[in-house]
Amino acid sequence: MFTTGSKLFIGASVLAIVAAVAFGVSYDGAAAWTAAIGLISVSIALLFLMAINFWVRDSNVGGMDSDATTTSAAAQERPSNSMWPAVGAFGGALVAVGLVATPVVFKAGIVVLLIALFEWLVQAWADRASSDRRFNASVRGRIMHPLEFPVLGAVGLTVIIYSFSRIMLFLSKESGPAVFIIVASLITLGGFLFASRPTVKTSVIAGICTIGTLGLVSTGAVMAIDGERSMHEYPTVSTEPAVCASNEETEVDEKGSQGVAAKSNVAATIIFNADGELYGQQVGMGEYSRTVTLQRSNPSQIMFRNLSDETVRLTANMGAFEVDVNGTKVTEKPVTCTTLVKPDGRQMMTLVFPKSSPPNGASLEPYTFVVPGVDAATVEIVVP
Amino acid sequence: MLGLTAASAAVLAGCAKDAPQDTWQPKGENAQKIHDLQWPVFLVAGIVGVIVMVAVGYAVVRFRDKGQPMPEQSHGKPALEIALTILPALILVGVGIPTVSTIFDLADTSDTECIVNVTGQQWWWEYDYPAQEGCGGISDPIVTSGQLVIPANTNVLLRLTSRDVIHSFWIPALNGKKDTVPGRVHTLRMQANQPGIYAGQCTEFCGLSHANMKMEAVALNPDDFQTWVANQLESYVAPEAGSQAALGEAAFTANCAYCHQVNGLSSTAPDGTVTPVLANPDQFVVSGSAPNLTHLMTRNTFAGATWDLLTDECRDRVWNASPEEFGALYLQGVTAECLNAVDLREWIRNAPAKKPMYASDAQKANSGGKVRGMPALGLNETQIDQIIAYLLERN
Numbered sequence: 001m002f003t004t005g006s007k008l009f010i011g012a013s014v015l016a017i018v019a020a021v022a023f024g025v026s027y028d029g030a031a032a033w034t035a036a037i038g039l040i041s042v043s044i045a046l047l048f049l050m051a052i053n054f055w056v057r058d059s060n061v062g063g064m065d066s067d068a069t070t071t072s073a074a075a076q077e078r079p080s081n082s083m084w085p086a087v088g089a090f091g092g093a094l095v096a097v098g099l100v101a102t103p104v105v106f107k108a109g110i111v112v113l114l115i116a117l118f119e120w121l122v123q124a125w126a127d128r129a130s131s132d133r134r135f136n137a138s139v140r141g142r143i144m145h146p147l148e149f150p151v152l153g154a155v156g157l158t159v160i161i162y163s164f165s166r167i168m169l170f171l172s173k174e175s176g177p178a179v180f181i182i183v184a185s186l187i188t189l190g191g192f193l194f195a196s197r198p199t200v201k202t203s204v205i206a207g208i209c210t211i212g213t214l215g216l217v218s219t220g221a222v223m224a225i226d227g228e229r230s231m232h233e234y235p236t237v238s239t240e241p242a243v244c245a246s247n248e249e250t251e252v253d254e255k256g257s258q259g260v261a262a263k264s265n266v267a268a269t270i271i272f273n274a275d276g277e278l279y280g281q282q283v284g285m286g287e288y289s290r291t292v293t294l295q296r297s298n299p300s301q302i303m304f305r306n307l308s309d310e311t312v313r314l315t316a317n318m319g320a321f322e323v324d325v326n327g328t329k330v331t332e333k334p335v336t337c338t339t340l341v342k343p344d345g346r347q348m349m350t351l352v353f354p355k356s357s358p359p360n361g362a363s364l365e366p367y368t369f370v371v372p373g374v375d376a377a378t379v380e381i382v383v384p
Numbered sequence: 385m386l387g388l389t390a391a392s393a394a395v396l397a398g399c400a401k402d403a404p405q406d407t408w409q410p411k412g413e414n415a416q417k418i419h420d421l422q423w424p425v426f427l428v429a430g431i432v433g434v435i436v437m438v439a440v441g442y443a444v445v446r447f448r449d450k451g452q453p454m455p456e457q458s459h460g461k462p463a464l465e466i467a468l469t470i471l472p473a474l475i476l477v478g479v480g481i482p483t484v485s486t487i488f489d490l491a492d493t494s495d496t497e498c499i500v501n502v503t504g505q506q507w508w509w510e511y512d513y514p515a516q517e518g519c520g521g522i523s524d525p526i527v528t529s530g531q532l533v534i535p536a537n538t539n540v541l542l543r544l545t546s547r548d549v550i551h552s553f554w555i556p557a558l559n560g561k562k563d564t565v566p567g568r569v570h571t572l573r574m575q576a577n578q579p580g581i582y583a584g585q586c587t588e589f590c591g592l593s594h595a596n597m598k599m600e601a602v603a604l605n606p607d608d609f610q611t612w613v614a615n616q617l618e619s620y621v622a623p624e625a626g627s628q629a630a631l632g633e634a635a636f637t638a639n640c641a642y643c644h645q646v647n648g649l650s651s652t653a654p655d656g657t658v659t660p661v662l663a664n665p666d667q668f669v670v671s672g673s674a675p676n677l678t679h680l681m682t683r684n685t686f687a688g689a690t691w692d693l694l695t696d697e698c699r700d701r702v703w704n705a706s707p708e709e710f711g712a713l714y715l716q717g718v719t720a721e722c723l724n725a726v727d728l729r730e731w732i733r734n735a736p737a738k739k740p741m742y743a744s745d746a747q748k749a750n751s752g753g754k755v756r757g758m759p760a761l762g763l764n765e766t767q768i769d770q771i772i773a774y775l776l777e778r779n
Contacts (some may be wrong), residue, residue, distance in 0.1 A: 183413035223454045265568040267545075283571055284496035284541040285516065293514035293525065297665070297672025298547045299567040331753040350567070360647050362662050384501075384525040 005058040009050030016043035079127045080136065081284055087114035119144070151357075160213065165219025170223035198345045244315040244337035246372050253313075253340040266348075267300035268292040270314055270369050271377060273307045277365050277367065278377035292369075293382045306341040312371050314338045316351055316381070319363030331364065337372075357383040389563040404557070404583035411557040411582060412575040414490055418560055421486045425479055432475065454574040490560070493571055496541040500532065500574075504544070504551030504564040506590060506756045507597040507669035507741070508688035513613075520606070520613035527645075528616065530685040531581075532574075532601045535609035540574040548756075549591060554603045555584035561590055581684075581714075592740045593757065598689040608711030613716075615779075616679055619646020623777055632774025635767045637661055643674035643758075646745040646778065663689035670742075670754045681718040681779035687739055687758075691727040698722035717779045725772060732768050734760045 002010065020039035024032055091112030098106025126140035171179055190208070194200055243250050269281040270292070280292035294300045304314040315337040322329050338347040355361040367381035403409075408423075410416040498519035503510045511533075513519070513526040520535060532555075534540045544553055546564040553572060555559035562572040576582065586597035604612055623629035636644075637651055645663040652658050666672040680686070684694050684702065692699050698721075705713045728740075736743045741757025748755055763771070 221610070265570060267569050282499075283492050283543060283569070285514070291515065293501065293512070295501055295512065295545055295547075298503060298545055301567060301569075351618045354672055355664070356645070356662075359661065360645060362664075382514065382525055384514075384527045 003054060003058040003060075005325065006050045006054040009046050009053060013043040013046035013050065015045060016040070033360040039110060064120070077131050077133065080133055081126070082120060082123055084116045084120035084123060088113055088120065091116050159217055160276050163217045164225075166220040167216075169228040170226060172229055202297040236347060237336055238339070239336050240335070241333070241335050244313070244335040244372065247310075247312050249311075249340055266300070266303045267294055268303060269303045271305045271307060272312060272314070272371050272374075272377060276308065276374050276377060278371055278379050280369070280379045289379075291380045291382055292384065294351065294353060296354065296356055296383045297354050300353075302347070302351055303346055304338050304341060305346045308342060309343050311340050311342050312374070313340050314349070315349070315370050315372055316349070317358070317365070317368045317370060318351070318353065319355070319361070319367050321355075321363060333365075353381070353383040355383070357381065360384075386764045392623055405585060409557060411556075411580070411779060412559065412577055414559040414573045414575055415557055417486050417489055421482055422504040425483075428475060434451075435513070437588070441731045490573060491571075492573070493541055495539050497538045498535060498540040498618075500534070500540060500542050502532070502542045502544045502553060502564070502572075503547055503673070504553065504586070504590075504597075505547040505673055506549065507586070507593040507739070508675060509551075509553070509597075509599050510673060510675065513616075520610040522613055522617075524617055526613065526616045528677040528683065530600070530677065530689045531683040532599065533609065533612055533683075534574060534576065534601060535606045536576045536579050536603040536604065538575065542572040542574055544572055545675055546569045550588050551586050551590045551597065552588035553584070553599065554587045555582050555599065557582040558601055561587050564696060574601065576601065579603050579605050579608070579710040579714075580687065580707060581703055591756070593688070593740060596688055596690045596739050598685075600685060600689050602684075602714060604711045604714065605707075607713060611715055612682070615682060620678070621777070623774060628770055628773040629777050630774075632770035632772070635763070635770045636774050639761050639763060639767070640677075640771065643668050645674075647676070668754055670751050670756045674758070677775065677778055679776075679778055680714075680775050681723075684714075684718065687731055687735070690739060691731065692724050693718045693728065694722050695724050699724075718776070723772075723776060728772060728775075729768055732761070732763060732771060733765075736760055 009044060016039045020036045020043070023039065024036040026032075027035070071382065091109050091114075094105055094109025094112055096109075098104070098109050122144055123140055126136045126143070127140045129136045168176055168180075194205060195250065238244060238250075267282070270278065272278050277289045279290060281287060282289065282292055283294075302314075303315070306312055315335055318334040320331050320333045322330050324330075336347050336349055336351060341347045353367065355363060355365060357367050359367075361383065369379040369381060371377040385753070408419065410419040444573065499514055499516055501512045501514065503512070508529055509532070510527065510529045512528075513522050515524055516522050519538075532542075541563075544562055544564040544567060546566045548566065550566070551564045552561050553564055555574070556575055558574050559572055562570050564570065580603055581599040584599040584601065586594060586599070588594075590597060623633050631771070633649070636646070637649065641649065641661045641663055643663055643665040645665075646661070649661040650658050651661050663674065665674040675686075684692055684699065686693055694702065702710070702713050705737065730738050735741065735758040737760070739757065741755070741759075742751065743755040743757050743759035
């Protein structure tokens with residue numbers, strides 16, 4: 001008649017009553033009364049639990065209703081494990097933090113929240129497809145994998161590329177190539193080893209790749225926080241008259257690149273040779289010309305080659321123009337010059353002459369190329 | 385029937401007699417080199433094309449689905465595959481060798497006898513001749529536009545660039561096309577076998593009036609070219625005082641000289657001070673340039689070679705002249721009797737109405753207040769008459 005659970009509670013209740021009697025007999029005073037009352041209360045509570053257990057028949061569904069084991073909600077397959085509630089909670093946390101911190105975090109939280117809700121929705125829908133979890137998983141996969149794989153791939157690649165770029169920007173120009181040659185060599189070597197030993201377990205390869213990716217991402221994160229190396233684009237030409245008038249080295253000369261990318265399709269090549277002569281070369285115009293013709297209102301690429309033993313610069317004197325400054329006529333003499341070019345070096349500069357050279361232009365002086373400090377080194381620039 | 389009609393029309397279109405830009409009629413050794421390469425390539429390509437089409441047609445008809453059982457399926461026929469790989473490779477090598485050789489020949493600049501700088505801008509071409517030894521005795525730079533004048537039977541090297549966007553210079557009778565790119569100088573050989581005019585067209589879409597950006601090359605025999613050079617270097621001759629042309633000079637100075645240079649033109653202040661009139665197109669035009677009109681009437685075209693300065697009758701006389709007579713006729717320039725005053729007057733009256741250009745105030749607002757092309761100047765008919773009288777003396 002009594003169920004197993006109710007018998008357990010009856011026994012415990014009787015034990016509590018016996019203990020209360022024994023305590024009351026053995027001790028005197030308030031403590032004895034307190035203990036006896038407490039134990040009697042425990043026995044009453046245990047009897048109450050015994051009654052509940054007796055009434056629900058130890059929560060044994062089969063014992064109460066034999067059909068319930070197959071038809072009740074509790075009898076259904078539980079939903080598959082899902083990380084999306086946790087992801088959704090994370091998104092909610094981002095939204096909350098973003099509200100008080102920064103809009104970027106808020107927007108990221110919204111995105112995470114929406115993704116989590118959508119994923120959870122689809123997973124819940126797929127879990128109801130059948131009682132077969134594997135089939136349900138395949139249903140979900142058919143719907144979501146075409147979306148998830150490209151997105152995850154893109155995100156993964158972005159993280160890797162971004163980490164890679166942070167590392168490259170952190171390393172110095174000198175150490176960067178060395179580091180990446182070593183890393184690339186290690187990757188190639190690892191690939192070769194794996195290819196030569198096809199018996200290596202997939203889990204080992206996956207583990208190494210995971211460690212490598214984590215290393216790359218964590219290093220990238222650290223270097224992103226630390227910041228990029230100091231980078232500055234230094235000019236290769238100057239329009240400062242003081243710089244262009246001398247061969248003294250300035251910061252522009254010290255920092256300017258000596259490398260020239262464009263070597264073809266230049267408007268003219270100006271050469272300073274070992275005899276201290278300056279001459280121009282233009283396609284079809286002979287080897288040694290003291291005059292070069294440049295088209296007006298057009299960017300002309302000029303290459304300067306220094307074949308002398310000195311370090312010099314090429315300066316273009318771009319005329320002299322009378323301009324009105326607050327009612328006073330002032331003569332302006334625009335100049336452009338290369339940085340100092342070492343022996344056997346070359347440098348480019350781009351010139352634009354919006355006005356014709358004299359006599360059909362407004363300039364008071366002819367346009368010329370000169371090498372500062374070498375009086376005889378002059379090439380006239382004709383701009384029709 | 386419709387397809388047959390369209391095909392016939394396409395074929396017959398190739399039979400046009402008046403086709404000055406026909407790529408199959410070379411008139412210079414550079415164009416001849418291209419021609420000597422293109423016809424065998426077309427021949428080979430045509431034969432291959434016909435063979436392929438016949439083979440495909442045969443396969444389509446012969447092996448069409450007639451309910452027959454699926455034939456035996458086999459994988460690969462090495463002999464056939466190797467043959468079909470080697471044969472096209474051999475054809476390509478056969479085409480490639482003369483092609484590369486021709487490319488190198490056309491890029492050669494070592495035999496240059498004459499240099500011309502060519503600058504493209506929306507929508508006309510400027511030609512400037514640097515001072516150089518030989519080449520008709522060009523002792524000072526010459527600047528002109530519309531018509532590229534060169535000595536016949538002379539290796540001329542064009543140094544091409546652009547002031548605004550990419551254009552492409554192409555006179556099919558004399559050579560292939562070459563892009564003109566801002567900041568870069570490209571070279572193009574030019575040689576004409578005999579005196580005459582050779583038409584061309586910008587072949588890189590360059591904006592609103594790309595279709596109106598034409599060009600003409602004029603080849604003169606060396607003596608005539610020398611005469612042309614000497615004429616271009618002649619000093620400015622002011623109009624006779626009190627004449628219609630003199631009034632035109634004043635009108636030109638007041639309205640046109642902001643952009644158009646006329647070498648030697650000067651103005652005299654009330655105190656007698658003489659000041660050269662220097663154009664400043666860089667302040668008004670996007671490209672920073674406008675045609676130099678010093679010797680406008682020595683050329684036969686204006687507005688980017690879009691219109692003739694000659695009447696139809698005079699133009700036909702020049703274009704159809706024999707090589708022996710051509711030089712003398714061309715050097716006559718534009719006379720009052722031969723002037724195509726109708727188009728010139730319309731142009732001066734309202735240029736944007738005649739040739740699409742970005743010249744209105746609204747359009748200028750999008751380009752820093754500068755025009756692309758020539759704006760309407762708002763001149764009255766009297767001023768136009770005076771300016772035309774003045775320009776008629778720019779020969």
